[in-house]
Amino acid sequence: MNGLIDIMQLRTDEIDALIKTANDIIGNPQKYAQACAGKKLATLFFEPSTRTRLSFEAAMYELGGHVLGFSEAASSSSSKGESVADTVTVVGYYADIIAMRHPKEGAPLVAAMKSSVPVINAGDGGHNHPTQTLTDLLTIQREKGRFDHLTVGLCGDLKFGRTVHSLISALSRYEKVKFVLISPEELVIPDYVRQEVLQKNNIDFVETRDLEAAMPELDILYMTRVQRERFFNEADYIRLKDSYVLTVPKLQSAKSDLCVMHPLPRVNEIAVDVDDDPRACYFKQAQNGKYIRMALILKLLGIEVDAQ
Amino acid sequence: MIVNPITNGIVLDHITAGKAMDIYKILHLDSLNCTVAIIKNADSKKMGHKDIIKIFEHIDLNLDVLGYIDPGITVSIIKDGKVKDRLHLELPQRVTNVIKCKNPRCITSVEQELPHVFQLTDREKGVYRCIYCETKAKNRV
Incomplete structure (x- = not known):
């Protein structure tokens, strides 16, 4: 699977590695300041959210990357009836990684099955986060x-x-x-x-x-x-x-x-x-949410920052 | 009643008694032009009673659907009057567009073109769940 949809996709050693990276970011933020230079995160939020969306955006900015996206379904093509699959196919041409929140359960899985870039589930209804x-x-x-x-x-x-x-x-x-x-x-x-x-x-x-x-x-x-x-x-x-x-x-x-x-x-x-x-x-x-999302973005984009 | 032996075709044996008509409908056997025989409540040493379906032609069977509905079924492929192959079914790992997800919060409730896919999550208890929202399927057909 392309991205992170369910926490159970990650083995415990992979979680340990993400936590290690997050702790290193907390201790040495300057080391990561340009890690995602030239990369774009698309935040596709079909449902309102403050904390999750802002922490994703802050995470990408602190890695030196850029952010584009929308924060409610009304300002996306889904209000015109576009399917999730079509939306992510198109967004995949513009961004390197997608964070998606959707009120319907399973929508990010549908996105990940179609997307050419990694999809992070930023919450799908009452299902996974x-x-x-x-x-x-x-x-x-x-x-x-x-x-x-x-x-x-x-x-x-x-x-x-x-x-x-x-x-x-x-x-x-x-x-x-x-x-x-x-x-x-x-x-x-x-x-x-x-x-x-x-x-x-x-x-x-x-x-x-x-x-x-x-x-x-x-x-x-x-x-x-x-x-x-x-x-x-x-x-x-x-x-x-x-x-x-x-x-x-x-x-x-x-x-x-x-x-x-x-x-x-x-x-x-x-x-x-x-x-x-x-x-x-x-x-x-x-506050920790921003750091772990930074670690996850790095992992999914395959970017390694020297641990020295 | 005499049901002729099959020369070329398929026999679905050891169907749980009472399920033959469900299988007939789900496999769309009504659309076939060949002879199809349904035998209900036949005596069975192993099962007490069982149903049997005989299809007097070779057709493509969706074994996943069949395995999902009734994993105890034996499928015999008959060629020139002899059993060429005998398949024992089991619960399939996934079924597509056999079960409909009824969860109004599931993405399938708003995106009509998505296939309804259910995955076997507990083989012992025969539990299937929607791959999108993890809602448990109601009892099998």
Whole structure:
């Protein structure tokens, strides 16, 4: 496959190599400043996004490359009825690499099957979001120094939260990882994650409704937003949106080295005063997103920067 | 009832009892001009009851579709009154345009020309999932 569509395409040693490159970029940004000179990244965002699109664009600029693209479907030819396959075929003539976000699940796979240049899935509906997972893994590595022997709490919308699905798949490959899945009944993880990732690989996991009861055993707490855009019914969204709110008092029973993560944007699921707690890692996580995307762009373009 | 033996053609044996008509429709056997015999609920030592389809002509069979619908089927190719080849089917790794993805969030729901491709993800349980959105296929035909 041409590009990165699903985090499970990457072996663990390939993830380790990307993380090594990202850490080197963090330590020596000037070394990479012209690595992509003359290269163009096309950001095809058929669905609005701030963080992911800007971090891709910042990543390419910091590598000395250029960026072109669109940030909503209305300003692309898809509004005229053009297929994803046709769009990427044409964009492949203009750019060296594509980052695509699309509201429909599987659209980036369709793109990768047709494209002459690498396609990065920047989120396809509630399905996959591999660069967010790479961001999460870089954050976990930097904060905890390991991927094994961790108890990971995932809280909120586990049904449509694509970052959650990808992270579970990625972490399931490491030893002694336990998942605590905290969600309302209506937003539990999809059956394909439960059956074909967790149960199939004999991964230790519990499903619960109670965040506070789960708190003391967690090494990582990954909060998610209940996403309005994933609901066909507004009433269901309103009923579920305030299911879990992380506050400073709720953190009292947590470990002192807990790492609180969130893919952002948040609405109200993490109270603002939690930001001052040293265990809050979500802004560092957002910053890490740029570095890991820089590492991924380099890998997919086959550019090696001397590690000296 | 007498069904003549085949001189040249194909016999689909060990069809799960009751599935012969589904297979007849899915393989579009109604469009053939040759004789096609459907035998339902025949006695079977192994299966109790089984269905059999005899096609009195050589045609191109989509073995993937057949394997998907009923992997226990045996396909015998008959030439000059003798069994020239006997194929035992298994669940195919992929099927194209046999199952429709029903997920309204899948890209196939808006791009009509895309083939609906399902991949075998659990051979033991016979689970197929859409390659685009990973939605599980409902029970096989």
